[in-house]
Amino acid sequence: MRLEAKNLGFRYGNGPWILRDVNFSMEEGERVGLVGPSGYGKSTLVKLLAGYLAPCEGEVLLDKKPMVKKGVCPVQLIYQHPEKAINPRWRMKKVLEESGMYREEVLDALGIEKEWLERYPRELSGGELQRFCVARSLFEGTHFLLADEMSTMLDVITQAQIWNLMLGEVEKRNIGLLTVTHNMALAEQVCTRTVNLALVNHIKRAEESGCKDGCEYGTV
Numbered sequence: 001m002r003l004e005a006k007n008l009g010f011r012y013g014n015g016p017w018i019l020r021d022v023n024f025s026m027e028e029g030e031r032v033g034l035v036g037p038s039g040y041g042k043s044t045l046v047k048l049l050a051g052y053l054a055p056c057e058g059e060v061l062l063d064k065k066p067m068v069k070k071g072v073c074p075v076q077l078i079y080q081h082p083e084k085a086i087n088p089r090w091r092m093k094k095v096l097e098e099s100g101m102y103r104e105e106v107l108d109a110l111g112i113e114k115e116w117l118e119r120y121p122r123e124l125s126g127g128e129l130q131r132f133c134v135a136r137s138l139f140e141g142t143h144f145l146l147a148d149e150m151s152t153m154l155d156v157i158t159q160a161q162i163w164n165l166m167l168g169e170v171e172k173r174n175i176g177l178l179t180v181t182h183n184m185a186l187a188e189q190v191c192t193r194t195v196n197l198a199l200v201n202h203i204k205r206a207e208e209s210g211c212k213d214g215c216e217y218g219t220v
C-alpha cells in the first residue's frame with residue numbers, strides 16, 4: 001500500500017497558505033521522519049494525510065485512490081495532545097473495546113495498569129492517556145501510523161516503552177510510520193529516511209532555502 005500527497009495545498013479559512021504544491025509519498029514498511037522548523041505545517045500535513053482536514057488543493061491518495069471516509073481509517077494519527085483525541089465521556093475500557101484493541105499483551109507492553117481501564121480520560125495523566133492512544137491506533141486495519149510529536153510530553157522511560165512497543169508492531173505488521181519530531185536523534189534512531197518540510201513546501205520559503213525560480217524541489 002502507498003500513501004501519497006499530490007500537489008497538496010492548504011490554508012485555514014481565509015488565512016495565509018500553509019502548504020502549497022506539496023508532494024510526498026511513502027510505502028508500507030517505511031519509517032519516515034517529518035522534520036522542519038516550528039510553524040512550517042508539519043502537524044497540518046499529517047492531519048491532511050490522516051483525513052482529519054480536507055485539502056484546499058490537490059489530494060491524498062491511498063494506492064492511487066482517494067481515501068474512503070466510511071469505516072475505520074487505515075491511516076491512524078497519534079496526536080501530541082492525547083486529551084483531544086479521546087471521548088471524554090467514555091471510560092478507557094470502552095475506548096479500547098470500540099477500536100477492537102483490548103489486547104492484554106499490548107496493554108502490558110505499554111504499561112497500562114488494569115485499574116486505569118475503569119477511569120475516564122480526565123482521571124489519567126497525559127503520559128498514561130497517550131499509552132491508550134498508541135494502543136488504540138494499532139488495531140488490525142492500520143496500514144499507516146502518523147505520530148505527531150507523540151512522546152514529547154513523556155518521561156524518558158515511558159518514551160522508550162512506547163517506542164519499543166510501537167516499533168515492534170510496525171515491523172511485525174509492515175506498517176508505514178511517519179513521525180513528526182524536532183528530535184533529530186530520535187529521527188535518526190527510528191527512521192529509514194527523513195523529509196524536511198521546509199524543502200518540499202512551495203510556500204514563502206523559497207528565498208529562505210536559497211532557491212531561485214526553476215529550482216527543483218517538491219517531490220520526495
Ligand SMILES: Nc1ncnc2c1ncn2[C@@H]1O[C@H](COP(=O)(O)OP(=O)(O)OP(=O)(O)O)[C@@H](O)[C@H]1O
Nearest residue numbers: 012015018036037038039040041042043044045182
Ligand atoms: N486551527 C488553526 N487555525 C488557524 N491557523 C492554524 C491552525 N492550526 C495551525 N495553524 C497555523 O498553521 C501554521 C502551521 O501550523 P502547524 O501546527 O501545522 O506547524 P508545525 O510545523 O507542526 O509546528 P510545530 O513544530 O510548532 O508543532 C502555523 O502558522 C499555525 O499558527
